[in-house]
Amino acid sequence: MVSETRLAFAHPAERAIATAEDSLRDRISLRDHLVEVEIGAFQAERGTRQRIRFDVVVEVVPFSGPLDDDVDRILSYDRVTEAIAHELAAERVNLLETLAERIAERILLEPQALRSFVRIEKLDRGPGALGVEIVRARQDVAAHREALAQEVAQERPHPRVVYLSNAAMADDRLAAWLDALAARPEPLILCVGRPDLPAPVTGHKMTQRRIDLLSIEQNAWLLAARDLRCKVVATRTELDWAMKNGQICVWAPSKIVLDATHGPGVQPAESVALAAWFAAEMEASEMVVLGEAAPAQAEVPLRALALHDALF
16 A cells, blocks of 8 residues: 555655556656746745756656657647746746746646646755645646637747749758748748659659658758758647747648648649648648749748749
């Protein structure tokens, strides 16, 4: 039998295991996450920063199918650290209890999350660590889940999607264009088409689709070689992280296109139209097409620029 006294001071991971109602739950954990922040109700804690340690365990629904080593199919650790960072940035709080509650609720918005264990400790307020630990389950936030979800949706970044033609990629002004685009506040995602090389022709719709997608990805890597700020990204999880961390992404389309529940109604060979579909999926603030004709339709604001008058 588990000692309740020992368990009270055990790591949240051990508490999660010992108190689990369903042994078929998986768990992810974040341990010893240190942040310096201004927090506390006492006057002595105002105007000064102190070290706060976070330990978080999240019980998640086990994935029933093959994972295929796919980051988009699991609850990313980034979601936990982002929940902490967001709540610390939202406003100054007096109580660790308030902060723990908000972090737990935010984590429980993730579709895989069932319960969250959050421990927060102040390391600089005494000879030892002073802290709180809470446990919250999905049903605990059911009453205001919709409002929380809407708040998170409003915080979602709306990137600027820029399609670069092969001529734009080869232009000597590419670095200057990227400088101008990166200087804007919106996250930047670049899209490209197929390279100016003969592509294999299979005569079979499904295999040709895969070949054309891979051809676009080859061109994405060529762009990354031209400017090392450009990082080729294939998964939605990576895209979300990159947008929040100021990284210039080049979209590698295969995974997102092939995994889409409602995929694009165009073939990869129609690369500008494919980029317009992606821009809509990402809820882009704008799509800019440089050096190519604009697609016939787009669900986001759209501009097409010739190379000679490209101004960002």
